[in-house]
Amino acid sequence: MTCPSPASRSATRDFSPRACSALLAAIILLAAGLRVAGTWVLQHPLDSDPLAYFTMAQGLADRGELADMYGQKAFYSAGYPLLLAPFFKAWGSSAGAAIAVNLLLCAISIWLIYRLTFALSGHRGAGLLAAAVYALWLPGLWNATMLAKENLSTPLLLGIALSAIAIARGERPAGAALVAGLLWGAALVTGGSALLLCFGVAAALLMLWRAGGHFTPAFSAGLCFVAGAALTLAPWLYATSQMVGRPVLTTNAAFNLYLGHNPAATGKFVSIADTPLAKDWEATRLRVGEIANADRLQAEAIDWIKANPGRTAELAALKLVYFWQPNLPDADDFAASKLVASIRVLEVVQYGLILLIGLLAFRSRRIARDGKWIFATMIAGFWIVHAAAYIIARYRDPAIPLLIIMAAIPVAAWIERLSARKAPS
Numbered sequence: 040m041t042c043p044s045p046a047s048r049s050a051t052r053d054f055s056p057r058a059c060s061a062l063l064a065a066i067i068l069l070a071a072g073l074r075v076a077g078t079w080v081l082q083h084p085l086d087s088d089p090l091a092y093f094t095m096a097q098g099l100a101d102r103g104e105l106a107d108m109y110g111q112k113a114f115y116s117a118g119y120p121l122l123l124a125p126f127f128k129a130w131g132s133s134a135g136a137a138i139a140v141n142l143l144l145c146a147i148s149i150w151l152i153y154r155l156t157f158a159l160s161g162h163r164g165a166g167l168l169a170a171a172v173y174a175l176w177l178p179g180l181w182n183a184t185m186l187a188k189e190n191l192s193t194p195l196l197l198g199i200a201l202s203a204i205a206i207a208r209g210e211r212p213a214g215a216a217l218v219a220g221l222l223w224g225a226a227l228v229t230g231g232s233a234l235l236l237c238f239g240v241a242a243a244l245l246m247l248w249r250a251g252g253h254f255t256p257a258f259s260a261g262l263c264f265v266a267g268a269a270l271t272l273a274p275w276l277y278a279t280s281q282m283v284g285r286p287v288l289t290t291n292a293a294f295n296l297y298l299g300h301n302p303a304a305t306g307k308f309v310s311i312a313d314t315p316l317a318k319d320w321e322a323t324r325l326r327v328g329e330i331a332n333a334d335r336l337q338a339e340a341i342d343w344i345k346a347n348p349g350r351t352a353e354l355a356a357l358k359l360v361y362f363w364q365p366n367l368p369d370a371d372d373f374a375a376s377k378l379v380a381s382i383r384v385l386e387v388v389q390y391g392l393i394l395l396i397g398l399l400a401f402r403s404r405r406i407a408r409d410g411k412w413i414f415a416t417m418i419a420g421f422w423i424v425h426a427a428a429y430i431i432a433r434y435r436d437p438a439i440p441l442l443i444i445m446a447a448i449p450v451a452a453w454i455e456r457l458s459a460r461k462a463p464s
Contacts, residue, residue, distance in 0.1 A: 052455065059163045063153055063170060067146045070174035074145060074183040078138050081184050085134060088115065089186035093137065095120035100127035105282070111329050112282035114291050117275065118229025119188040134186070141183040141190045149173055151197035152440050158204050159410035160448040164455065169440075169447035172393070176443065177386040178366075178436050188229055192437040195226040199236055200417060200441065203243035206260055207409040212247055216240070216260035220267020227268075228275050231292050232434065235420030240264055242416045246409055283330050293333035293340070295428035299354065300340040306357035308429050361430040362422055365390055390439075396450060397442030403449045414441050 054062065085093055091107040095115065098104045100123075107115050123137055130136040149170045156166035173179060182189045202219035206212045219240050226233035244264075248257035276286035283290065294311075298304065301314045311320055316339065324332045344351045368383040401411055421438045 052459075054163045054167065056163075059167065062167050063150070066167065066170045066174050067149050069171075070145055070149060070180075071142045073174065074138075074142060074180055077180050078184040081181075083185040085186070088188075091115045092120045092123065092186045092188065093132070093134070096123035096127050096137070097132040099124040100132055105278075111290070113279045113287055113289055114294070114329065116188055116228065116230045116289050116291065118225060119186070119191045121228070122191055123186075137186050138184070144190045144194055145179070145183050148179075148194045148197060148440065151194055151201060152444060155197060155201050155204070155410075156444045156447055158201065159407045159444065160405055160451075162448070162451060165448045165451035168451045168454075169444050172443050172447060173440055175389075176393075176439065177382065177389060178433065178439070182433065182436060187433070189433060189436045191229050192226065192233065193440060195222050195229060196233070196236060196417070196421075196437045197440060198222045199226065200239060200413060203239045203413045203417075204410060206240065206243035207246040207250075207413065209247055209251065209256070212256055212260040213263045216244070216263040217267040219243075220264040220269075221271050222267075223264070224268040224271025227272065227288055231288055232421060232424050232437075235424045236417055237264075238420035239413045239417035242412050243409075246412065283328075285330055287330075287333075290329050290333040292428075293337040297336040297340040299358070299428040300343050300351060302343070304354055304429070306354050306361055306430060308431050355426040358426045358428075358430050359422065362425050362435055363394065364430075364432075366432040393439065393442050393446055396446035398445075400445040400449050403445075405452055406445065406448050414445060417441065 083089065092115065094108045095105050095117065096119075098106055099120065105117065105120070106112055123140055126136050126140050127133075130139075152173050153166040153170045156169040157163060160166075179193070199219050199222045202215045202222065205215035206219065223233065223237055223240070226236060244257045244261050247260060248254055251257070272288075275288070279288075280286040297316070298309055298311065298314070299306075301316075303309050303313045303315070311317060316323075316336075323335070327335065365387045366383065367387055368380040372383060373380040400406060401415065418438050418441055422435075425434055
């Protein structure tokens with residue numbers, strides 16, 4: 040179940056550690072340069088979710104108060120603004136400071152992608168290829184140019200995957216499980232879609248148990264995972280109990296559940312203005328408060344689900360399909376900007392190749408079996424949990440690096456074989 044040893048690859052050519060470090064640094068600089076250029080070209084306005092995260096981080100840095108532009112304390116996921124707040128305190132509250140944090144998170148993601156690829160293949164060249172693909176991955180570039188929580192969700196997901204690999208291989212499993220728990224808790228505070236990422240850790244604990252033949256190490260590591268998650272989640276749950284009267288991860292979950300389960304639901308995002316609650320939405324929200332409004336939305340969604348089980352099942356199936364649907368530009372996109380729409384076409388090509396090769400790579404013998412199982416369970420969990428609400432294309436972005444890693448390993452091997460054939464004997 041472990042990755043190939045250096046001895047098993049003695050006949051293959053690979054980069055030296057020093058050359059690999061230099062190339063990885065160059066890839067990180069390339070990624071940062073592209074994202075800075077993208078920020079300058081796109082000039083995203085602060086509105087919608089980015090404005091909420093900015094307002095929350097600014098309020099926390101300036102006044103010690105966490106609230107969005109509507110005065111809600113726990114509606115938007117707090118992980119990303121909680122990370123931004125100390126940087127806003129040190130550098131001043133600005134979009135530029137947030138972009139700088141995004142660049143740091145991008146660098147961490149690239150390093151983790153390299154480490155994970157090497158862990159699954161034992162090949163530095165494959166790790167560099169995966170890192171380079173992510174540096175050029177257009178949705179990753181796009182997210183880095185604005186205040187999007189996916190900038191933080193991505194390295195957290197990758198960190199959980201790397202910790203799970205260490206658990207499965209018995210590499211200080213208790214410590215790795217503690218780190219995985221800390222990261223999972225942070226991922227939940229950053230976005231509820233991380234809920235089923237623990238499937239990957241569960242798979243790792245099962246592999247640890249089977250490999251060692253003893254239940255105790257896996258059980259101890261499982262307890263460490265729970266302890267790590269509690270250490271991250273407990274302060275936030277206590278904070279929300281003080282702010283809104285009940286410990287919650289977010290009050291947004293009920294809102295999303297309702298948008299995904301009402302007479303106007305399509306499986307994709309619909310505005311609250313298009314639902315039956317539109318008529319008195321704002322007045323009721325202000326009158327009853329954040330928690331009571333969330334309870335109201337949840338009750339409405341559950342009542343609709345009970346009354347429409349067939350449609351609920353149909354919508355769930357549609358959402359599972361929409362999750363993987365290419366983000367194709369339409370005529371309106373080309374009318375607005377031919378350049379941006381053309382780049383979107385390139386993004387679709389990138390996505391199609393990554394998805395196809397990444398899924399086919401699960402059959403590759405060059406990839407460690409433990410990594411395949413952990414990646415498969417994490418991707419499946421991240422995918423399934425999105426059937427509960429609605430789908431926006433960027434929701435899948437944190438999981439795509441796992442497919443990039445899978446795809447890079449057989450492609451790197453193919454490139455190596457091709458270059459060996461062309462080299463003089």
